[in-house]
Amino acid sequence: MQGQENDPNDVEQYLKTFQLRQVRPLEICSEQNRRATASWWEKGLTTMRIPKLAFGVMLIAIIALSSGLVMVRARAGAATGRFLELKYRIGPSGLAHSGRVDICVMRVDGSQKGNTCDFVDHGREGLLLVKTRLTGKVDESAQLRIRAKYIPGDGDTEVDYSEALFKDIPEKVLPLEPSAKREFEVAGLGKIEVEGEYLDHIPPLVYRPQETLDPNPKEFRIVAPVLVRDNQVIANADGSSIDTGSPDATLMLYVPGEGRYLISEVPFESAVVGGVHLGKITFSLESHDYLLLTSMPVTVSEHVWVKHEPSFKPSEHMTRQSDARDDRVMFLVRSLKTLEQEKIGH
């Protein structure tokens, strides 16, 4: 043993008689590692504890609901911001216009677009045209510049609404505080009182803020009309047009490539009868079923009379340049007598 004790290799040889514990095969761990490095959705699918169908439906519902919210925001966003509603009240000296209130809304958020506000008041004794623009705003005080023109005559007086109409009329500077009233003079008409109020949206019917859902007996209202023919939308327009006094109030709806449809409260030549129910008008023409939808109840009448004129072109009949376009949907509510004229004013 003496020799053995001095030989370190003996211990080494002895130690070598012991085998090491074996590790498990690499493939087993390989699968585990694949799971560990799998993408998040793979992990989600493999560890999902609810039925995949239920999860899918839930996901679709979330997307649909969130999209809906976005749409609501987008719609509201198109008309939200800071707006100034101006009410123009024509004074006692304003003859037939006396006591009438005209309303318009302009943007006051600093953008150049939309910071003007124009309107035309058709009276029995003349036309009142007012152009207002915002030139500045300090805190809540708005700096307005107004030009107004009164043209004596009847309500159907032909007028060229171009800038030239106002070229001789100086702008009146009018600082306006919210809820404070200011006056300015209009030659030939008298004083007009202006009152302003800030809004955070544009009212659906800007010129008729007091409008109720129920139409009054003399009203014929078309708001954002959609015309459907045999389940196919052929016209979809924004805006509104309301007649409040004509006994033969009529809608003229022009559709590019289709001509115009006249829909009247009264019977007239070559017209077919249609039904009215709140904001829906139904009628049949030329073997087609039509449905006209509007955003508000149209009239208290239960029937309307409808005529289709395929060859009608605004460019040949409309006197106002902005209406004389054949390439876009246009609608107007006026008396039947007005709309049947060769030349149609606004």
Place this chain on the structure above:
Amino acid sequence: LAARNISTASLTALYEKHGSTLAAYLCCRGVEFASAEDAVQQLFLKLMQAKVSMPEEPLAYLYRAVRNTSFNLRRSTRREVEMNEAENWLMEPEGRAEEVLSVQAALRDIPQEQREAVFLKVWGGMTLQEISEVLEIPMNTVASRYRYALEKLREKLHPLTNGGSYARTRKRSE
């Protein structure tokens, strides 16, 4: 050192040949066997995914890699760095359970630097030069550690080597 891309098949072969030794080496450095096994598997799988270049003689690289892993494991788990008494990283041949315990106890009692040198020489099958590359120390230092370690182990394992299985092994080999 010349480097080359190493295939998955080659890595698998390396794992099969050296995986157990690498895991035991981690145990020798104070890591539990299960953790050591996981660490070695993870190392090889990472190498497969990364498609890294490895030296022509990859063994020293692998040992250095698992050695670094042991540092990380110690940092992350703050576990006791001494060899775990409850863990056997040597197989227990029939009738030699007590010997295994004694050998592991003897190894546990010597300094880690010396233990590493013995492990790499005996079970890693490395030359002193290769061990110096793994441990990144001079070869003379490795030789000293190895010599001191064997002397201590001879002392501790003397009862076993005299008349025990060690003696029987020697006699059979003679």
